[in-house]
Amino acid sequence: MTSSCDPAYAPAGDVDAALMMVDSRLKSVHGGKADADPEGQALFDQYVASLGPGGLDDLVDGTCTLIYMLMVWLRKAHEAEGKDAIEYVVPTLVTTLSRMPKSVPPESIPMMAGLVVACATGLSPSLWRAQYGDWTPPELTPLEATAFLLADHINRIADDNDFATRLIADALSQAYED
Known part of the structure; x- marks a missing residue:
């Protein structure tokens, strides 16, 4: 029996934009910069401003799809080692999010943990x-x-x-070819 939260029923959203957003943050953090690249952030802010309400929903759905794809990879990688992804990923995520009180309100952390658990159990984060x-x-x-x-x-x-970015970009390229 399929769930009403089955990923097959979920909107994919704008995964390209979500990946661009995350990749920009990764490069900023690992490039030794304390804050996001101001020029890159300005371009992304301009992009988001041009979206309109439907486009912003697409970006949110794309971010959920990106989270789902990343969790699928993490689940498979952990299972290959005989481990449970939820056991290893969720506590680290919750701990890190709780250390970011200026950006992440404490009341949002249970929702993010639940979202990741939903992905790890094969549910669409958007529909969940x-x-x-x-x-x-x-x-x-x-x-x-x-x-x-x-x-x-x-x-x-x-x-x-750059592994996660390449992983998702390759999956998207393959999906576009199919």
Whole structure:
């Protein structure tokens, strides 16, 4: 029996833009800069401003799809080692998010943890989240932080600062070809 949260029923959203956003953050952090590249941030802000309401929803759905894709990879990588991704990924994510109180309100952390658990169990994060209402503005930065932290976690596992970006870009290229 399929779930109403089956990823086959979920909108993919703008995964390219979500990946661009996360990749920019990764490069900023691992490039030794304390803050995001101001020029890159200005371009991204301009892009987001041009989206309109439907485009912003597409970006949020794309970020959820990106999180789902990253969690699928993490689940498979952990299972190959006889480990449970939820056991190893969620506590690290929660701990890191809780250390970011200026960007991540504490009340948003359970939602992000639940979102990642939903992905790890094969549920669409967008459809899982929809059960609890619309996204709220205070949840958008934690959503971005969650995508960033999962990509960074994958990069550390692979010992390659660009691995997660290449992983998703390759999957998207393959999907576009099919």
